[in-house]
Amino acid sequence: MSDAERPARPARSEPREVVELRAITQRHPELADAASMHIELVELHRRIRGRVPLPSFALSAEILARHEAEARPLLRFEEIPLDLTDLRLMVRQIADVLRRFGALEHADYQRVQTLGRDMKLLATVGEWYRSVADRHVTAGVGVAAPGAAPDDDGGMVAQVLTLAMRPFLSRCAEVLQQRPDLGTWTHPHCALCGAEPDFAVITPAAERHLICGRCTLRWKFEPLTCPYCRNSDRSMITSFATSDGQYRVYACDRCHRYLKAFDGRRATRPVMPLVDSVATLPLDAAAMQRGYMS
Ligand SMILES: [Zn+2]
Numbered sequence: 523m524s525d526a527e528r529p530a531r532p533a534r535s536e537p538r539e540v541v542e543l544r545a546i547t548q549r550h551p552e553l554a555d556a557a558s559m560h561i562e563l564v565e566l567h568r569r570i571r572g573r574v575p576l577p578s579f580a581l582s583a584e585i586l587a588r589h590e591a592e593a594r595p596l597l598r599f600e601e602i603p604l605d606l607t608d609l610r611l612m613v614r615q616i617a618d619v620l621r622r623f624g625a626l627e628h629a630d631y632q633r634v635q636t637l638g639r640d641m642k643l644l645a646t647v648g649e650w651y652r653s654v655a656d657r658h659v660t661a662g663v664g665v666a667a668p669g670a671a672p673d674d675d676g677g678m679v680a681q682v683l684t685l686a687m688r689p690f691l692s693r694c695a696e697v698l699q700q701r702p703d704l705g706t707w708t709h710p711h712c713a714l715c716g717a718e719p720d721f722a723v724i725t726p727a728a729e730r731h732l733i734c735g736r737c738t739l740r741w742k743f744e745p746l747t748c749p750y751c752r753n754s755d756r757s758m759i760t761s762f763a764t765s766d767g768q769y770r771v772y773a774c775d776r777c778h779r780y781l782k783a784f785d786g787r788r789a790t791r792p793v794m795p796l797v798d799s800v801a802t803l804p805l806d807a808a809a810m811q812r813g814y815m816s
């Protein structure tokens with residue numbers, strides 16, 4: 523098709539996530555700052571992600587079965603298609619965005635900027651990656667101690683690394699996501715990188731799929747078992763929905779952590795973790811008010 527035949531496109535076509543974030547600002551002016559910050563994060567992410575090659579790591583039904591049996595995440599740090607220049611750029615620009623919106627203290631900002639210039643950045647990121655991925659191996663068959671501390675143990679620096687690594691890790695998740703045998707993974711931690719879920723989606727078939735807080739992989743998990751401590755006693759799970767039925771919270775009365783879910787059964791769009799994390803900020807406040815933590 524020549525340029526002349528191409529249908530006219532809007533002057534500026536925005537990613538769907540940005541459109542949704544702008545819509546949140548319209549409906550909830552009190553969330554405007556959070557939405558603006560996430561628009562910048564989405565744009566940063568997209569710019570880098572387009573340059574990340576699809577990774578090639580060994581993947582077969584047999585390999586998946588072995589990792590499932592050992593509860594061992596699939597992706598080794600060395601297999602992530604990392605470009606050091608792009609990683610540095612991400613680390614420093616994510617810090618700039620968070621700082622500008624007041625989400626990063628000055629001391630943490632300085633620490634991250636130094637890290638972004640440091641020759642040892644790769645080693646630091648490797649350590650951050652492995653400390654979560656290897657935890658399940660050392661803990662024995664994939665069981666983190668009940669009530670174990672959340673993954674964001676390392677504080678704000680770890681959160682910056684999570685955002686900075688997302689373009690690279692989500693490319694890896696894309697490969698695994700397409701495998702039908704991902705359905706054999708039964709653990710509450712991510713099959714790819716070993717991190718905890720930090721969001722979930724309820725499918726039209728009423729299954730609950732957990733979404734990894736680090737690489738965004740999605741995998742099926744029992745709908746009423748707490749992924750943080752594996753409590754499956756339904757009388758110890760408090761679940762409530764928003765008035766529009768769009769989101770649901772599962773709070774555990776054993777470990778006192780909660781998980782938010784996007785209810786895809788009545789949705790007009792797919793789940794978008796970055797968008798939905800902003801839209802559900804009032805839900806976080808409600809859950810915390812009831813004494814639960816994320
Ligand atoms: Zn993951």
Ligand SMILES: [Zn+2]
Binds near residue numbers: 748752753
């Ligand atoms: Zn729990």
